[in-house]
Amino acid sequence: MTDAPLSLQDFTSLLSQFHGEAAPAIDAASDADALEAVRTKYLGRAHGWLKDLSAKLGQLEKTDRAAAGAAFNEVRLRVEATLETRRVALTPARVAGALADPTMPARRQWTGAVHPVTQVIDEMIEIFRELGFTVALGPEAESPWYNFGSLNFPADHPAMDLHDTLYLADDLVLRTHTSPVQTRTLQGYAPPIRVLIPGNVHRRDPFDASHAPTFAQVEGLVVDEGITFADLKATLTHFANRFFGKTKTRFRPSYFPFTEPSAEMDVLCGVCHGSGCGVCKQSGWIEILGSGLVHPAVLESSGVDSEKYTGWAFGMGPARTALARHGIPDIRLLYDSDVRFLGQFAK
Numbered sequence: 001m002t003d004a005p006l007s008l009q010d011f012t013s014l015l016s017q018f019h020g021e022a023a024p025a026i027d028a029a030s031d032a033d034a035l036e037a038v039r040t041k042y043l044g045r046a047h048g049w050l051k052d053l054s055a056k057l058g059q060l061e062k063t064d065r066a067a068a069g070a071a072f073n074e075v076r077l078r079v080e081a082t083l084e085t086r087r088v089a090l091t092p093a094r095v096a097g098a099l100a101d102p103t104m105p106a107r108r109q110w111t112g113a114v115h116p117v118t119q120v121i122d123e124m125i126e127i128f129r130e131l132g133f134t135v136a137l138g139p140e141a142e143s144p145w146y147n148f149g150s151l152n153f154p155a156d157h158p159a160m161d162l163h164d165t166l167y168l169a170d171d172l173v174l175r176t177h178t179s180p181v182q183t184r185t186l187q188g189y190a191p192p193i194r195v196l197i198p199g200n201v202h203r204r205d206p207f208d209a210s211h212a213p214t215f216a217q218v219e220g221l222v223v224d225e226g227i228t229f230a231d232l233k234a235t236l237t238h239f240a241n242r243f244f245g246k247t248k249t250r251f252r253p254s255y256f257p258f259t260e261p262s263a264e265m266d267v268l269c270g271v272c273h274g275s276g277c278g279v280c281k282q283s284g285w286i287e288i289l290g291s292g293l294v295h296p297a298v299l300e301s302s303g304v305d306s307e308k309y310t311g312w313a314f315g316m317g318p319a320r321t322a323l324a325r326h327g328i329p330d331i332r333l334l335y336d337s338d339v340r341f342l343g344q345f346a347k
């Protein structure tokens with residue numbers, strides 16, 4: 001007696017029974033050994049359940065075998081994929097990592113760098129720190145009295161026009177220079193005073209090759225008994241030689257409302273060393289700062305006795321200094337945040 005042929009319907013229900021048991025069993029395997037046991041039970045080549053099913057293909061009517069074989073293969077592939085997914089999930093990361101190609105190039109590391117203007121400020125602070133200066137800061141939104149009045153700018157003085165001022169309100173400006181922090185320091189601390197004041201300042205200036213509407217300044221202030229112009233000259237010359245390397249300086253008379261006498265300091269052009277070039281506009285010199293002896297009216301407006309104390313001060317622009325130092329032709333390059341440009345000055 002031969003067995004009645006297996007119907008296609010019975011075969012596919014055996015397949016779905018197989019899948020319904022094998023897939024959850026695989027997912028439940030909690031380690032590699034458990035997974036191997038499940039694999040042997042369902043997919044083992046010798047005695048696995050799938051092997052039994054493949055034997056049953058022979059019991060089907062010939063006309064059903066193609067459809068049954070396709071259904072069989074589909075279920076087999078699905079269960080094998082489930083097994084592979086589980087196997088990867090149970091593989092420790094360490095082993096997975098070891099499968100990576102060790103000859104692959106490493107990912108490029110990006111390293112941050114200090115902006116060339118900040119480099120100038122940091123170096124200045126360091127050089128002046130050795131001379132006993134500390135750092136003082138003040139607000140960027142400032143009253144007109146601190147920005148102008150306390151610094152001996154007479155009302156409606158044309159010097160105020162030189163600092164095209166941005167008003168936030170009737171009695172509030174964006175400071176046009178760091179000099180108002182001189183007043184704030186003198187009000188807050190008794191002499192002797194030696195401070196360096198870095199910070200951003202703002203002017204209604206066009207943004208062109210040599211101007212930016214917002215730029216950094218570094219202010220210096222010294223107030224003590226017996227301070228003279230010799231202290232100013234000696235200290236600023238020492239600074240120039242430390243900062244630029246052995247150089248020459250020259251002082252030219254100038255005018256600021258808050259200093260008397262006033263002077264601008266030039267250093268020898270670092271690009272042509274004095275013979276004249278495009279960077280120094282053929283003069284051989286680069287102007288780097290304004291300075292002077294603190295006007296007695298400035299001391300008095302902060303409540304400091306100008307009979308007892310004298311002082312000197314300076315203000316310089318670190319962006320201009322960075323241009324001179326590196327021979328950069330356009331100040332806007334310093335504000336573009338283009339790492340291909342800025343990366344050249346990374347230390």
Ligand code: DAH
Nearest residue numbers: 177179290291292313314315
């Ligand atoms: N405040 C001046 C400016 O913005 C720079 C300056 C000049 C500051 C002379 C000073 C100084 O302290 O003594 O242009």
